[in-house]
Amino acid sequence: MSIKGTDSGRRICQVIELKANSLEEYKKIHAHVWPSVLATLQRAHIVDYSIHFLPTPPYLPNGEREGVDAIAGLLIATFKYVGDNFDEDMKMVAGDADTLQWWGITDRMQNSVVDGATGSKDGPWWFDCDEVFRFEG
Template identity: 45%
Template sequence: MSEKHPGKRICQIVKLKPEYLEEYKECHKHVWEPVAANLKKYHIEDYSIHYAPEFDLLIATFKYTGDDWAKDGEASRLDEGNFKWWEMTDKMQETLVPGSTGSRDKSGWWVNLEEVFRYDH
């Protein structure tokens, strides 16, 4: 029996174009099955997205439970199960990654944030 990896928490941000707020919320009420399946496939759990309207920011947090975040992140980026979803959602967003052209871009689309404090009890 294999032991489950303890996990790594990840937080990312991207700007939301405010005119897409309601559409963005609506599509996330009905996440497509291939997209949800890929979260599990690439060891992502406890995924949530929050919206900060005063900054037009989407803030995503999740727990990665695999052994190689770089490898799984790259595999996810190349997984066709995500392509149409990202085509839809990327048009609603504005990246903060200089020069990025979309979620399939090797440089990333969402900015990864450094964790500076954590309290677990």
């Protein structure tokens, strides 16, 4: 994803699956995110970052559950990028030692829905969602 200076202030939404056995641990570590990881996000011009959890429903409309029991649900992340060079800022984040260690922990709790994804440090891990509506009243 390339965001140029004219897109400063752009909101980004991403999703990823959370493994069924990881919900409580994921919540626990995110209640105490490492200060160095948060500082790196700030240096990367990321603000207003939140992650929401959408549980997998106990039923599916077509009745199929193949593979569904392996996930707790979806993690939905939203944030605003307020810098001038998204790609460079993301390279800086990906080069931060503490962030790489954090991703090593959190990636094990997730299943990417990006085709061919192997981990946060190797390229797209979270799936980027297209914005279809916004109201700023």
